[in-house]
Amino acid sequence: MRRINIVGMVICCLLFSVNAAGQIVEHLKRVQHYLDSTAKAKVDPRYIEVPDKPWRVILNYKTNGVDVDYNQELDYPEMNDHVEWKLCFEPPMANSIGCWVGYRGTGIAYSYSLNKNAGRYFSVSSTGAKYGLTFRLRRFNISEVTFSGKEYVNGQQISDYEKSGNMPSPVWIRSTYLNGYYVFNGRRYSQAAAYNQSVIQRRSAGSFLIGATWYQSSFDYSDMDNYAFMMIAHGIHRIKVHQANIGFGYGYNFVPFRGLVINAMTMPTLSVYNRVKIDKYDFNYELTPETEPVDDYGKWDPQAKTWENGKSKKPIQLATGPDDAVYYWDQDSEVDYSALHLNVDLRLGITYNWKNYYLGFQAQFNNFTYKKDESKVTLTEGFAKVALGVRL
Numbered sequence: 470m471r472r473i474n475i476v477g478m479v480i481c482c483l484l485f486s487v488n489a490a491g492q493i494v495e496h497l498k499r500v501q502h503y504l505d506s507t508a509k510a511k512v513d514p515r516y517i518e519v520p521d522k523p524w525r526v527i528l529n530y531k532t533n534g535v536d537v538d539y540n541q542e543l544d545y546p547e548m549n550d551h552v553e554w555k556l557c558f559e560p561p562m563a564n565s566i567g568c569w570v571g572y573r574g575t576g577i578a579y580s581y582s583l584n585k586n587a588g589r590y591f592s593v594s595s596t597g598a599k600y601g602l603t604f605r606l607r608r609f610n611i612s613e614v615t616f617s618g619k620e621y622v623n624g625q626q627i628s629d630y631e632k633s634g635n636m637p638s639p640v641w642i643r644s645t646y647l648n649g650y651y652v653f654n655g656r657r658y659s660q661a662a663a664y665n666q667s668v669i670q671r672r673s674a675g676s677f678l679i680g681a682t683w684y685q686s687s688f689d690y691s692d693m694d695n696y697a698f699m700m701i702a703h704g705i706h707r708i709k710v711h712q713a714n715i716g717f718g719y720g721y722n723f724v725p726f727r728g729l730v731i732n733a734m735t736m737p738t739l740s741v742y743n744r745v746k747i748d749k750y751d752f753n754y755e756l757t758p759e760t761e762p763v764d765d766y767g768k769w770d771p772q773a774k775t776w777e778n779g780k781s782k783k784p785i786q787l788a789t790g791p792d793d794a795v796y797y798w799d800q801d802s803e804v805d806y807s808a809l810h811l812n813v814d815l816r817l818g819i820t821y822n823w824k825n826y827y828l829g830f831q832a833q834f835n836n837f838t839y840k841k842d843e844s845k846v847t848l849t850e851g852f853a854k855v856a857l858g859v860r861l
Contacts, residue, residue, distance in 0.1 A: 599655030663818030
């Protein structure tokens with residue numbers, strides 16, 4: 470009797486599995502039918518061709534670059550002295566090869582990085598007749614830096630220098646980028662024709678676009694080996710920014726002959742939300758023009774956070790002995806909602822279609838700036854990609 474019950478249970482499980490699989494297939498067919506019908510119903514076939522073969526496999530080569538400039542200003546009123554300095558970081562290009570497989574404008578991708586010291590980079594995108602979504606994530610550290618500065622006394626420049634070298638400890642830079650846009654003339658103009666290749670632009674057309682971007686990044690050099698740079702920056706060791714941008718731009722697809730489309734898009738954006746968080750250390754030393762001791766500072770008291778002479782800071786130039794350790798401690802973080810900033814989103818795409826194959830090139834440039842008091846960070850990102858695809 471037990472054996473019959475077990476066999477019956479196995480048969481029931483198999484029948485349930487078959488039924489569940491059938492329902493999944495049926496749902497997938499409905500999704501497929503919906504994607505096919507919406508892809509063709511929302512475009513003017515005189516301008517945009519929706520290929521009969523919906524599946525696409527793409528092989529691509531991509532290079533991604535980032536440039537980070539950190540500017541700082543220092544004032545010494547007692548000396549009528551003003552100093553401006555800048556750290557410029559240019560990490561190696563993140564080169565990768567990848568494969569994308571998808572149905573219409575939606576799919577999945579996998580990329581393999583070709584250089585180990587370029588950090589981690591991840592991106593995913595989806596496009597439709599009137600919309601587009603892009604997500605990018607990058608994380609890397611870098612030691613190579615170009616240091617430049619200018620010094621003014623009584624308003625007159627007395628020095629201008631530049632030097633390349635390495636930070637004592639690497640700087641960590643992270644950025645997250647989420648962008649979406651809406652195309653007003655989606656029936657005749659397609660961003661996807663140049664950047665996603667899910668459709669083919671047959672005639673030249675353009676459209677106004679509205680877009681929104683969420684951007685967040687951090688600039689972190691908090692390792693104490695970098696204490697001199699932190700002192701220059703008034704204790705700042707980490708800057709985090711959260712920024713929301715909206716923009717209005719224009720894109721145009723130029724079709725000189727059948728199969729070839731050249732796209733250019735520009736979209737100035739305005740940051741409507743710009744939250745900057747500053748993390749600081751305080752030190753028992755400071756950078757000052759004072760070089761000669763005016764008092765015997767004695768020993769440092771970590772509990773009272775003062776020197777024996779009652780002063781809380783000592784000129785770093787006087788730290789010459791083995792007992793002159795640099796002590797530091799966290800200050801309260803500062804959060805500031807800064808003023809509006811104007812950024813820019815520039816894109817260029819070229820695609821050539823023949824039979825069921827296509828070759829595409831695209832490039833994109835983004836610029837983000839955030840400022841807090843005397844500190845200013847500008848992060849510039851850009852990438853170029855070459856893709857070879859086939860429709861199935």
